[in-house]
Amino acid sequence: MSLDNCKLITxxxxxxxxxxxxxxxxxxxxxFTIKRVYYxxxxxxxxxxxxxxxxxxxxxxxxLSGSFDVHLDDGYKTTRYTLNRPxxxxxxxxxxxxxxxxxxxxxxxxxxxxxxxxxxxYYRDYDEFVRSIREIQ
Ligand code: TYD
Numbered sequence: 001m002s003l004d005n006c007k008l009i010t011x012x013x014x015x016x017x018x019x020x021x022x023x024x025x026x027x028x029x030x031x032f033t034i035k036r037v038y039y040x041x042x043x044x045x046x047x048x049x050x051x052x053x054x055x056x057x058x059x060x061x062x063x064l065s066g067s068f069d070v071h072l073d074d075g076y077k078t079t080r081y082t083l084n085r086p087x088x089x090x091x092x093x094x095x096x097x098x099x100x101x102x103x104x105x106x107x108x109x110x111x112x113x114x115x116x117x118x119x120x121x122y123y124r125d126y127d128e129f130v131r132s133i134r135e136i137q
């Protein structure tokens with residue numbers, strides 16, 4: 001549940017004159033079972049997404065197109081990743097506050113998630129998230 005567990009993964013890239021191909025397999029490249037896929041697109045300039053943490057959900061975040069910044073916070077420290085390659089995936093473990101900004105025009109953010117959508121899995125209040133982290137550790 002710390003930033004030390006979050007990391008950038010290099011996915012296979014099959015280079016071809018006809019265009020490149022990248023694959024993500026459940027339980028192999030993603031170290032969890034992928035139950036849900038969603039994507040952010042048509043993000044207006046200056047917009048911020050995320051701004052929450054998850055109690056159980058783990059995910060991979062991929063810049064399918066363009067670039068954006070992912071800010072992670074484990075309640076003690078923060079870090080920032082710039083995603084700009086479709087064969088890089090950022091693994092985010094449970095109990096990490098995240099926000100995404102600096103979307104380039106036309107960028108697409110793909111998320112592979114370990115759970116179905118469940119609003120009760122969210123912390124949407126930062127102070128509540130930090131209180132929970134302090135209680136657990
Ligand atoms: P949210 O997770 O807050 O978006 P983001 O973190 O990308 O900024 O979700 C935004 C809205 O979309 C919210 O009303 C819940 C809904 N939603 C679903 O219905 N299913 C989903 O799988 C996701 C991710 C969101």
